[in-house]
Amino acid sequence: MPVLYLDIETDNTNGFGLDVFNGKIVTIQILLPSGKTIILKDPGSLDNVKSLLENNLIVGHNLKFDSKFLKHHFGVTLYNVYDTYLAEIILSGGLYAGKHGVTGLKDLVFRYCGQQMNKEEQQGFRYGVPLTQEQKQYAANDLKYLPEIFKQQQAKIKLLELENIINTEMKALPAIVWLELSGIYVDRKRLNELQKEINTRKREAEQSLYEMFRTSKINLNSTQQLTKELNRLGIPVKNTKSEELAKFDHPIIKTLTEYKETEKLLNTFVGKLPTFINKKTGRIHADFFQLGAKSGRLSCTKPNLQQQPSRTLPEWRTIFKAAEGNKIITADYSQIELRILAQVSGDKEYLKAYNTENADLHKLTASKIFNKPLDAVDKKDRSVAKTVNFGIAYGMWAPGLQKKLQSAGIEITDNEAEGIIKGFYEAYPGVAKYLRDISTEGLKNLEVKNKAGRIMRFEKPEDEKAQKSIKRESKNLPIQSLCADMVKIAMGNIFLKLEPKGVKFINTVHDELVFECTEEQAEEVQDIVKTEMEKAGSLFLTDLPCSAEVTVSDIWEKD
CATH class of the missing domain: 3.30.420.10 (Ribonuclease H-like superfamily/Ribonuclease H)
Incomplete structure (x- = not known):
C-alpha cells in the first residue's frame, strides 16, 4: 500500500x-x-x-x-x-x-x-x-x-517483535476519533434533581455533625479542626482521609463520611460537569488518550468520564441518557482480569472454575481458604474471597486485604489476613507460581511482556521500595495490559461495522464499551458488540471461555 x-x-x-x-x-x-x-x-x-x-x-x-x-x-x-x-x-x-x-x-x-x-x-x-x-x-x-x-x-x-501491538493501536485510532466526535449526552434536568438530593443530604449531615460536636463554629472542611474535635471526643484519628476514618466504628465517623462524599460530589462532579457540555452539539466530548498508561489503557480528561462517582452514588449514571428515540448499549467483559490470570497462570483449579457451567469462583475460593464445604460458604466468606481474587493480581498482601475489607465493613486481624492469603496461594499453586515468577522476571529484566506481545518497561530502581513496586507492577501489568489489548482489538473491528451505520461510540471505561444507536438498531448493535468483544478475547483466552455482558437501556447502566 x-x-x-x-x-x-x-x-x-x-x-x-x-x-x-x-x-x-x-x-x-x-x-x-x-x-x-x-x-x-x-x-x-x-x-x-x-x-x-x-x-x-x-x-x-x-x-x-x-x-x-x-x-x-x-x-x-x-x-x-x-x-x-x-x-x-x-x-x-x-x-x-x-x-x-x-x-x-x-x-x-x-x-x-x-x-x-x-x-x-x-x-x-x-x-x-x-x-x-x-x-x-x-x-x-x-x-x-x-x-x-x-x-x-x-x-x-x-x-x-511489536508488529501486532502496533497493528492493534493503529486500527484502534479511528475508533478513538469516532469516540471523541460522538460525545455523550447529559440530562440536565436529571442532574439538577440529583443536585437537590445531594444538597439535602449534605445539609442533613452538616446539621448532625454540629449537634454531635456540640458546636457550629467548626469548619467541616478543615482537616486540622476535624482531627482535633474527633480526638476531643475520644476518637484517635490521625487525619480525616477516608482510609483513616474507615478504621473507626462510630456514628460521627459515618456522618462525617457522608458529608465528605456529598461535598466531593457537588464540587468535583455536579458543579463541573455542565461546563464541559459543548454549546454546538449539546454533548460532552472528552479527551481520550489512547496510551494513557504504561499498560496501554486509555485515560481521559475534560472531564474524566472513566472516573464517575457511580460507586458512592449508584444513580449517578442516570444523568447520561440516550437522545429521544435512541438506546444506550453498554458492554463489558465478565471477570476479565481473573480469566486472564487463569489463562496466563494455567492454574488447573482456576481454569476448571471457568470451564464448569454455573461455577462460582469466589465461592470456590472461599471454600478453599476457609476449609468449608461449598454449601457452607456464607455471604461474608464469599465477599472476603472476592476481595482476595481481585486483589491478588495487584500484589495485595495482608495489610492491603485488611484495608479493603475494612472499607466494606469486614474486620479481620493481622494473623487472619495472612492466613487467608497463604490459604489462597496453597489452593491455587499455578497462580502462586506465575505471580512469583513474573515478579522476579520483571525486577531482573526491568520489563515484562504480555501474551499479545506488548512490552512494559521499568526505570532502574534506586531503593528497596522501588524494587517492591516493580515486583508488584510486574504481577498486574501483563494482565491489565492484555485486557486493554482485547478492548482495542474489539474497538477497531466494531468501528468498521458500526460507525458507517451512524451509531455513536460514547464512552469506554477499561473493559467496558458504551454505544448509542436508534431503537431499531439496538438488537443488531448489541449482537455485533458482544460478538466482536468475545472474538477479541478468545484470541488470547484459548483455555477458557470469554464472556461479554451487554445491557440495552435508555441510560448508561450495567447489569
Missing part, C-alpha cells in the same frame, strides 16, 4: 486552534510517494483527495488531531494510519505514556534525525490570509522528517 505523509495547520484565532467544533483548517499538507508536497490552503472541499486519503496508508504525528478535523469538517475518514507519536510510546515500553517533552514531533526529529525544529511559526496560520514563505517552509518541514522517523521506528518495531 502506498505511503502518504500528512499534517494540518489550524487557525488559533480566539484560541480555537485545538477545538474541532469551532476551529478551522488553514492548510492540509500531503507528502506524496514521488517526493512532491501538496499544500491545500483554506480547503472548502476535499473531494479531489478524499479517495487518496481514505485508501492509502497515512503516516503522521498525533494523527488523532488531524483525523478529527478531517472527519468533522470534510467527512474524510482515515482508515489506514501509522502515528509516529503512538509508535514512540509503544517502543518506549510505555515509559513515555503521559510524559511531555519526549514524544513531540520536535523530540522525534532530534532523536531520529539529529535536527532542531523551530515551531515558532505554528501559531501564525490564519484562515483567509495568504501563507508567507516562512509558513510554507514550516508546513513542508512538518512532513520532511516523517519518512526517516517512520523508517527507523519500523526497524525497531521489527527488532522488538
